[in-house]
Amino acid sequence: MIRQGKLLEVQDLQKIYGKKNNITKALNGVSFDILPGEFLGIMGPSGSGKTTLLNCIATIIKPTSGRVLLNGKNISAFNSKDLAEYRGSRIGYLFQDFALLDNLTGQENILLPLSIYGVDFVKAKAKLDELAGFFEITDILHKFPSQMSGGQKQRVAAGRSLISDPDIVLADEPTGALDTRSARTLMNKLEGINRSSGRTILMVSHDPNAASFCSRILFIQDGVIFHELRRKHDESQETFYERILQLLAQLGGGSANVL
Numbered sequence: 001m002i003r004q005g006k007l008l009e010v011q012d013l014q015k016i017y018g019k020k021n022n023i024t025k026a027l028n029g030v031s032f033d034i035l036p037g038e039f040l041g042i043m044g045p046s047g048s049g050k051t052t053l054l055n056c057i058a059t060i061i062k063p064t065s066g067r068v069l070l071n072g073k074n075i076s077a078f079n080s081k082d083l084a085e086y087r088g089s090r091i092g093y094l095f096q097d098f099a100l101l102d103n104l105t106g107q108e109n110i111l112l113p114l115s116i117y118g119v120d121f122v123k124a125k126a127k128l129d130e131l132a133g134f135f136e137i138t139d140i141l142h143k144f145p146s147q148m149s150g151g152q153k154q155r156v157a158a159g160r161s162l163i164s165d166p167d168i169v170l171a172d173e174p175t176g177a178l179d180t181r182s183a184r185t186l187m188n189k190l191e192g193i194n195r196s197s198g199r200t201i202l203m204v205s206h207d208p209n210a211a212s213f214c215s216r217i218l219f220i221q222d223g224v225i226f227h228e229l230r231r232k233h234d235e236s237q238e239t240f241y242e243r244i245l246q247l248l249a250q251l252g253g254g255s256a257n258v259l
């Protein structure tokens with residue numbers, strides 16, 4: 001029997017920055033689960049705790065309390081070997097500002113996560129070719145980031161986030177620095193990766209357009225999740241987008257006020 005377990009469990013996560021009379025409660029008891037194959041979005045206004053949440057899951061920062069489990073295993077109990085494996089190959093991270101290394105080519109940037117593992121070159125090259133074809137960056141693999149457009153840089157970064165076959169891709173405002181057309185292209189690609197290979201994605205964004213490509217959206221404000229929207233099985237991205245806008249309007253007189 002195949003067990004349809006939870007891939008990621010976030011349990012009562014709290015994060016307090018600062019000390020004594022200068023504290024910020026960035027996460028105030030966040031709990032949710034992600035099933036394998038989901039494309040989960042988290043929407044919330046600036047300062048609501050989205051990046052803090054992703055960074056806790058990515059072990060970039062330590063939560064003040066609460067737990068994150070991957071495949072039932074508590075990631076804060078990992079020893080240094082498990083942690084290196086988790087960071088290097090169980091999660092892929094896609095940043096708003098691409099975070100490519102300027103002095104490496106597109107190809108070198110994509111292969112970077114594998115370089116510390118001594119992965120078989122033939123296998124790595126096959127995976128690279130597949131991702132480059134999918135993200136339509138084959139022709140620019142030899143270029144340096146300064147020679148690429150914003151959309152191309154982000155598609156290279158997307159390739160890098162997937163090269164190690166992670167269980168989950170964590171994306172922080174991946175379209176934040178892109179124009180509308182490049183944002184749409186990227187979101188179509190991420191949706192494709194999710195649908196065709198069942199890759200699990202967790203994306204935070206305040207952009208309703210980007211979020212409308214997700215299969216489910218959680219809404220966060222002041223470090224608390226307060227609402228959920230699910231995209232119906234056969235609901236188009238355009239219809240889901242309309243529903244997101246309607247919800248935002250109900251919540252606070254238009255998305256400009258809420259997000």
Ligand SMILES: Nc1ncnc2c1ncn2[C@@H]1O[C@H](COP(=O)(O)OP(=O)(O)OP(=O)(O)O)[C@@H](O)[C@H]1O
Pocket residue numbers: 017018024025026044045046047048049050051052053206
């Ligand atoms: N290192 C830090 N030290 C102190 N406070 C911080 C730190 N990082 C974030 N904060 C605060 O925690 C809160 C949540 O920040 P976070 O970056 O998670 O928000 P966000 O939802 O990602 O916002 P944005 O949409 O602008 O990226 C904010 O009030 C922020 O000022």
Ligand SMILES: [Mg+2]
Pocket residue numbers: 050051052172
């Ligand atoms: Mg952020």
